[in-house]
Amino acid sequence: MRKPDTGLRYADVLVIEEGALGGGPRRVETFSFKSRDLSGLKYEALEAQMMEDAREALRKYGERLDIRRDSLQRLFGAVGEVPVQRVRLVYEGGALRPTDIDDLNRAVNTTKNAVPGVVVSFQ
Numbered sequence: 001m002r003k004p005d006t007g008l009r010y011a012d013v014l015v016i017e018e019g020a021l022g023g024g025p026r027r028v029e030t031f032s033f034k035s036r037d038l039s040g041l042k043y044e045a046l047e048a049q050m051m052e053d054a055r056e057a058l059r060k061y062g063e064r065l066d067i068r069r070d071s072l073q074r075l076f077g078a079v080g081e082v083p084v085q086r087v088r089l090v091y092e093g094g095a096l097r098p099t100d101i102d103d104l105n106r107a108v109n110t111t112k113n114a115v116p117g118v119v120v121s122f123q
Contacts, residue, residue, distance in 0.1 A: 034090070
């Protein structure tokens with residue numbers, strides 16, 4: 001995929017809905033996976049990292065994308081750029097997950113409100 005301001009990019013995962021209801025446009029979502037050690041971060045640093053990652057994911061993989069792969073371009077016809085309904089930012093969990101769950105939930109909610117269109121989660 002390509003965006004004018006960030007150039008050619010490869011999302012970790014690009015999901016294209018198989019068949020849209022009523023013949024409408026296909027739904028497109030992107031996933032960005034992060035393996036960061038967030039376990040030792042205090043709230044302010046955790047929030048800042050999540051905000052930075054969410055903004056970067058939206059800038060690189062959100063809003064509108066020009067799908068460059070020929071096999072995928074056929075799905076959209078001559079549309080050119082396609083809208084991305086949602087960007088999912090997924091952090092690795094386990095030992096890398098923040099230890100303070102209240103701080104984690106607060107940082108996720110703050111990021112969600114500040115960067116609409118990006119869903120933050122942990123696996």
